Amino acid sequence: MNLLELPREIRDHIYGTLLAPNANRYTADDGSTVYNYSHKNLLSVNRQVYHEARRIFLELNTFVKITTPFPESKHQVAEDGVPIVAADLSAAKFTQHRLSVLIAFPLTGMRTREDTFVIHIDDLHKFCDSWFYSAADYPELNENLTLKLTLRDPLSATPLDDTPAEKNVLKSLQERLLYPFGRVKNLMRVNVTGIPEPQESVVAEMKRLMAIPLGSPVQRLRDATAHKDAGNTALMANQPLEALEHYRKAWESLFIIVKGRTRRVYGERYFEHVLTEPPFENQHGSMVRTVLRIRLVANTLLAYLKLEDWDTVIHVGMRTISIMRRGEENLEPEEEAFGQQWLAGPEMGEKAVEGRSTISSEGSSGT
Known part of the structure; x- marks a missing residue:
């Protein structure tokens, strides 16, 4: 019996077992974490398995794509304990993320080489902590930066997927995606957008957390x-x-x-x-x-x-x-x-x- 001869419920269970976050990351004794989605070739078996497995994969794994104006950002955040899922060209081509994070210098007039990398939602708080402490080293930095957060839904209807997801990001997921940025203070401008549109109450709470002062x-x-x-x-x-x-x-x-x-x-x-x-x-x-x-x-x-x-x-x-x-x-x-x-x-x-x-x-x- 091959995979497609199994009932859909059993196939979904197999996909979930192979593609769950805990099955694809290793945490060392020193707390450092590495992701290795060794079963991602499952998505290349055929079109039907691709669409079925992809849905399970994205339901279990939420990714955040981050672009900064600092060329070596991924190395800095990695030193701070933020595991990188994808970087460089792989990150630039990545389209399976729920949140796009764009950090920019809008008023300097300088063109810098951007750095793009992808992290898992489970590590988003580590990224924001890294930013929080870096800002303590450079107190004047954040007031020259803007932050654009764009929610998106990578799941979409396809001819082989008879249970297409509604374009919606649950409030609980929006909170997990946005609240960690409450650690970031004194930015020049913050813009939160996306399709689906972010909930006003979640954005308001994130900005309330951002407004809590760093402390003299x-x-x-x-x-x-x-x-x-x-x-x-x-x-x-x-x-x-x-x-x-x-x-x-x-x-x-x-x-x-x-x-x-x-x-x-x-x-x-x-x-x-x-x-x-x-x-x-x-x-x-x-x-x-x-x-x-x-x-x-x-x-x-x-x-x-x-x-x-x-x-x-x-x-x-x-x-x-x-x-x-x-x-x-x-x-x-x-x-x-x-x-x-x-x-x-x-x-x-x-x-x-x-x-x-x-x-x-x-x-x-x-x-």
């Missing part, structure tokens, strides 16, 4: 301090996991993303101001941020000590020691924040001694 350097430093203090309180109550969650939020307030043993630092320029509001009057924002970072590292080490996660203690501790040693030498500009006389050095020293003693005692008890 003082406000973000206040938030980081509050989360750090909350983490310290949890740590004193012997709640190290709760403490680590507070510390994670403190890092995010400083535009630093910590996931397990990896971290990405953004927003150095955002804090390069002399602060004029309490409790940081007349202090340089970068210096306040540096001290907070060092204290967060010290307290994070103590939390992992309480969890007896020795591997992570060693990893974080050795990384910190390496940076501190290099602090005595000539640092690159982006590392200079760690070389300002190590104002929190005594605190780090106490944690290092405590950690070294604890690990040593563990090693002794095991012999």
